[in-house]
Amino acid sequence: MATGQLTVDVQGRRLTLSNLDKVLYPEVGFTKRDVIAYYHQVAPAMLPHLRGRAATLIRFPDGVDGGSFFEKNVSRHAPDWVPTAALVSGADGTGRALNHHVLIGDLPTLMWTANLAALELHVPQWTVRDDGGRNTPDLLVFDLDPGAPATIVECCRVAERLRKVLASDGLRPLPKTSGSKGLQLYCPVRTSATDRTSAYAKEIARHLEAAHPDAVVATMSKAARSGKVFIDWSQNNTAKTTVAPYSLRARSRPTVSTPVTWHEIRSCTDPEDLVFTSTDVLHRLDGGSDLFADLHQDPAEL
Numbered sequence: 001m002a003t004g005q006l007t008v009d010v011q012g013r014r015l016t017l018s019n020l021d022k023v024l025y026p027e028v029g030f031t032k033r034d035v036i037a038y039y040h041q042v043a044p045a046m047l048p049h050l051r052g053r054a055a056t057l058i059r060f061p062d063g064v065d066g067g068s069f070f071e072k073n074v075s076r077h078a079p080d081w082v083p084t085a086a087l088v089s090g091a092d093g094t095g096r097a098l099n100h101h102v103l104i105g106d107l108p109t110l111m112w113t114a115n116l117a118a119l120e121l122h123v124p125q126w127t128v129r130d131d132g133g134r135n136t137p138d139l140l141v142f143d144l145d146p147g148a149p150a151t152i153v154e155c156c157r158v159a160e161r162l163r164k165v166l167a168s169d170g171l172r173p174l175p176k177t178s179g180s181k182g183l184q185l186y187c188p189v190r191t192s193a194t195d196r197t198s199a200y201a202k203e204i205a206r207h208l209e210a211a212h213p214d215a216v217v218a219t220m221s222k223a224a225r226s227g228k229v230f231i232d233w234s235q236n237n238t239a240k241t242t243v244a245p246y247s248l249r250a251r252s253r254p255t256v257s258t259p260v261t262w263h264e265i266r267s268c269t270d271p272e273d274l275v276f277t278s279t280d281v282l283h284r285l286d287g288g289s290d291l292f293a294d295l296h297q298d299p300a301e302l
Contacts, residue, residue: 004018004019004020004021004022004032004033005017005018005019005020006020008111010107010108010111011106011107011108012108013079013081013108015079015108015111015112015115016115017036017111017115018115019032020032020033020036021033022063022117023063024060024063024064024117024119025063025064025252025253025254026063026064026065027252027253028252028253028254030253030254030278032115032117034254034278035114035117035119035248035254036111036114036115038248038254038278038282039110039111039113039114039248040107040110040111040114041282042246042278042281042282042285043107043110045245045246045285045290045292045293046110046244046245046246046247047104047105047106047107047110048293048295048296049123049244049245049246049292049295050104050105050110050121050123050244051103051104051105052103052105052127052128053103053104053123053124053126053127053128054085054087054099054101054103054123054124054128055101055102055103055104055113055121055122055123055244056070056071056072056101056121056122056123056241057070057071057072057102057113057116057118057120057121057122058070058071058118058119058120058121058122058250059071059116059117059118059119060117060119060250061116061117063117064119064250064251064252068250071116071118072089072099072101073099073100073101074100074101074102075116078102078112079112081108082102082109082112083102083103083105083109084100084101084102084103085100085101085103085128085132086098086099086100086132087099087101087128087132087134089239090239091194091237091238091239095239103128104121119247119248119249119250120243120247120248120249120250121243121244121247122241122242122243122244122247123241123242123244124238124240124241124242125137125138125139125140125141125197125235125236125238125242126138126139126238134194134238136191136192136193136194136196137189137191137194137196137197137236137238138188138189138190138296138299139186139187139188139189139197139295139296140171140186140187140188140189140197140200140201140236140302141184141185141186141187141201141235141236141242142162142173142184142185142201142204142205142231142232142233142235143178143182143184143231143232143235143242144158144159144162144182144183144184144185144229144230144231144232145181145182145225145229145230145232146181146182146225146228146229146230147217147222147225147226147227147228147229147230148226148227149227150227150228150229151181151271152177152181152182152183152268152271152274153268153269153270153271153273154215154228154229155182155183155229156183156265156266156268156274157215157229158208158212158215158216158229158231159175159183159185159265160265160266161208161211161212161216162185162204162208162231163185163262165204165207165208166185166187166204169300170300171187171189171300171302172187172188172298172300173185173186173187174186174187174259174291174292174295175259175260175261175262175265176245176257176258176259176260176291176292177256177257177258177260177274177275177276178243178249178257179243179247179248179249179251179255179256179257179258179276180249180251180255183265183274184242184257186292186295187300188295188296188297188298188299188300189299189300189301189302190299190300190301190302191301191302194238195238196302197236197302198233198234198236198237198238200236200302201231201233201235201236202218202233202234204231204233205218205231205232205233206218208231209231214228215228215229216228216229216231217229217230217231218230218231218233220234243257244257245257245258245259245292245295246258246259246281248278253275253277254277254278255275255276255277256276256277256278256280256281258274258276258280258281258284259290259291259292260274260291261291
């Protein structure tokens with residue numbers, strides 16, 4: 001039976017942390033206390049990528065082996081100081097559901113989500129306007145998903161090709177691991193059209209598929225992915241979210257969606273080369289390598 005409860009003050013907010021000794025990653029004995037401690041330590045690097053974005057929480061109250069659920073609508077037990085944004089679901093707010101998404105912009109809110117066993121934090125490529133609406137996308141993302149027996153090694157080779165194409169268009173791609181099997185490239189952009197990033201990403205994905213048909217696929221069909229890398233351009237749809245930089249993932253170990261260098265991409269010859277746990281990430285940040293620190297700077301017109 002899990003034990004451990006603590007009431008703390010986090011930047012002036014009172015928060016009760018519960019079940020601190022519950023093991024959430026059984027293979028390595030990583031507890032809820034460890035999850036909360038990780039998010040507390042990584043907050044300075046992570047919060048800029050969460051701030052102003054309508055978060056979707058993936059919660060694992062009984063650990064990574066015990067099932068999970070998505071939470072777009074903030075818990076009714078949330079403290080009144082937790083900021084939210086009321087957004088209609090679907091692309092451009094054309095859906096039927098009204099969700100009160102949590103806006104994780106400060107340390108107390110991040111600690112509150114960690115206490116919910118929200119191991120994974122996912123956010124869209126746009127921010128919420130002051131009036132509660134959606135801004136146009138400020139990020140372009142390419143999600144590279146390997147179809148077995150392909151691995152993240154093959155994703156790295158595709159990422160290098162993709163980088164050249166994007167650079168020729170004046171874009172500045174920054175890579176990170178998904179923390180699971182694949183890789184993601186982000187580019188800061190400016191656009192006045194909500195659907196421009198999705199249309200551009202689809203065009204680029206299909207271009208690479210045509211140029212490298214043995215290595216790249218740009219269609220959703222899982223049957224077509226075997227041994228290839230799927231360039232998922234659809235992550236730019238404004239109704240979709242992508243795992244946030246520095247988020248934990250619900251794998252057997254507490255792996256993290258980790259920003260990496262292009263040198264690490266070029267050097268990757270084994271999937272384990274680009275597996276980073278929470279401990280690894282904190283060591284990287286202690287060494288001054290917050291590789292996404294300038295992600296939102298100098299956006300290119302798309």
